[in-house]
Amino acid sequence: MAYEAVIGLEVHAQLLTESKIFCGCSAVFGGEPNTHTCPVCTGMPGSLPVLNRKAVEFAIKMALATNCEIAPHSLFARKNYFYPDLPKGYQISQYELPLATKGYVEIPTADGGKKRVRITRIHMEEDAGKLFHDEDGPFSYVDFNRTGVPLLEIVSEPDLRTPKEAADYLRVLRAILQYLEICDGNMEEGSLRCDANVSVRPMGAQTLGIRAEVKNMNSFRHVERALAYEIERQNKVLEQGDEVVQETRLWDPQKGITDSMRGKEEAHDYRYFPDPDLVPLAISPKWIEEVRKGLPELPLERKDRFVQQYHIPEYDAGIITSSKALADYYEECVRLFPEPKQVSNWIMGDLLRLLKEDDREVEDCPLAPQQLAEMLGLIKDGIISGKIAKAVFEEMYKSGKGARDVVQEQGLVQITDEDALSAIVEEVLTAHSQEVDAYKKGKEKLFGFFVGQVMKATQGKANPRLVNEILQKKLR
Ligand code: ADP
Numbered sequence: 001m002a003y004e005a006v007i008g009l010e011v012h013a014q015l016l017t018e019s020k021i022f023c024g025c026s027a028v029f030g031g032e033p034n035t036h037t038c039p040v041c042t043g044m045p046g047s048l049p050v051l052n053r054k055a056v057e058f059a060i061k062m063a064l065a066t067n068c069e070i071a072p073h074s075l076f077a078r079k080n081y082f083y084p085d086l087p088k089g090y091q092i093s094q095y096e097l098p099l100a101t102k103g104y105v106e107i108p109t110a111d112g113g114k115k116r117v118r119i120t121r122i123h124m125e126e127d128a129g130k131l132f133h134d135e136d137g138p139f140s141y142v143d144f145n146r147t148g149v150p151l152l153e154i155v156s157e158p159d160l161r162t163p164k165e166a167a168d169y170l171r172v173l174r175a176i177l178q179y180l181e182i183c184d185g186n187m188e189e190g191s192l193r194c195d196a197n198v199s200v201r202p203m204g205a206q207t208l209g210i211r212a213e214v215k216n217m218n219s220f221r222h223v224e225r226a227l228a229y230e231i232e233r234q235n236k237v238l239e240q241g242d243e244v245v246q247e248t249r250l251w252d253p254q255k256g257i258t259d260s261m262r263g264k265e266e267a268h269d270y271r272y273f274p275d276p277d278l279v280p281l282a283i284s285p286k287w288i289e290e291v292r293k294g295l296p297e298l299p300l301e302r303k304d305r306f307v308q309q310y311h312i313p314e315y316d317a318g319i320i321t322s323s324k325a326l327a328d329y330y331e332e333c334v335r336l337f338p339e340p341k342q343v344s345n346w347i348m349g350d351l352l353r354l355l356k357e358d359d360r361e362v363e364d365c366p367l368a369p370q371q372l373a374e375m376l377g378l379i380k381d382g383i384i385s386g387k388i389a390k391a392v393f394e395e396m397y398k399s400g401k402g403a404r405d406v407v408q409e410q411g412l413v414q415i416t417d418e419d420a421l422s423a424i425v426e427e428v429l430t431a432h433s434q435e436v437d438a439y440k441k442g443k444e445k446l447f448g449f450f451v452g453q454v455m456k457a458t459q460g461k462a463n464p465r466l467v468n469e470i471l472q473k474k475l476r
């Protein structure tokens, strides 16, 4: 039987506020352990939380950018559980009456269209601390710098069908968060995290299958790999006539498998109840309108502008604007070398290929816009050919050197001296007298062969236009 997968994501985004969500401590990542702490975020009895207005403003931004309805009143609730990284014994979150509901975003599809992914809810909550376990010693350590850092939890409807769609959805969310400048989107540092709920069902079925929740995926690649593995695993379970167990599973990136972490019988009962220390959150229409007016250009708007302003294809514009860092990179290159289509070709082709091979994000691209612009200038001035440029590009990417330096060091300057080239062409024709005869008898296809031989003799450095001209003359 054919099965289809059903996926819904719960995404956590750490907000870039200066202070924490319920106290004045710094919310900045890192710092000496337990230095960004106070009685409130370490859960001292008698301390009282005060809501950070900026965090609410950021949440409103995200809700607007994802087409959500914003609740005029929402509630903070206590989610009770014990864990050493949670000093209060409960996490302040939202449960009934979250800040925003019923939104959607659009993800690109393979056929160039788009698919709508519905967002069930967006709510605010506080992050927990971090535990460090001694590898061989008897101790574990806790760092409370992260407790109380504001988070948004963004929950999708089970609208995703493939690992690729899930990763694309996550990319779209990340782009929006970054464009809004409310989250840095760094999955490795954990400022953007994702739990995936996955089930499979017979193709065309209307009801949902039993799901497993997969955790611990800290890059887009891991999200795709973990989901592919989990779908395959569930397919096998069903094919054997068994039932999928509802449970939480951990992705193991080393082994490339998901493994059971806790089953349903260990499922939490969090005993949510409204936090008596916090009044309901009231968001006025006026505040929402103010935030709406202050929204920056979002990915889809930037894409439209790129098509208008730079006349690049919609496809290119879509990919380039799908990451704020990449779009910024592109615009900086175009500012330095104002030929937008050419810049886009190099970014869409060579740059993204090399980044992908290294599993790197544009944020850690070793090649600065200045270097790409410099290289494009060398092509334009006829100093290097487009073909040589490919090698120069790779070398710049690997070594971090400038275009001129690479060209000089490796002696890659294009041969544009007509006499020098004439001599080389002459040698090639002499060496291939049989082909020359055949060509003159009408086998015109051989022209390309001669061009190729000249390029080979010059290690690709001959100016192709000149080679053509000289060959035309000599073969007449
Ligand atoms: P919980 O709070 O227990 O994790 P939710 O009902 O909030 O459960 O669902 C969490 C996520 O799981 C949502 O993104 C939702 O779309 C997804 N989901 C729910 N049921 C299924 C299912 N059967 N298959 C796949 N995803 C599901």
Ligand code: MG
Pocket: 010, 195, 213
């Ligand atoms: Mg869940």
Ligand code: ZN
Pocket: 020, 023, 024, 025, 036, 037, 038, 039, 040, 041, 042, 148
């Ligand atoms: Zn504090």
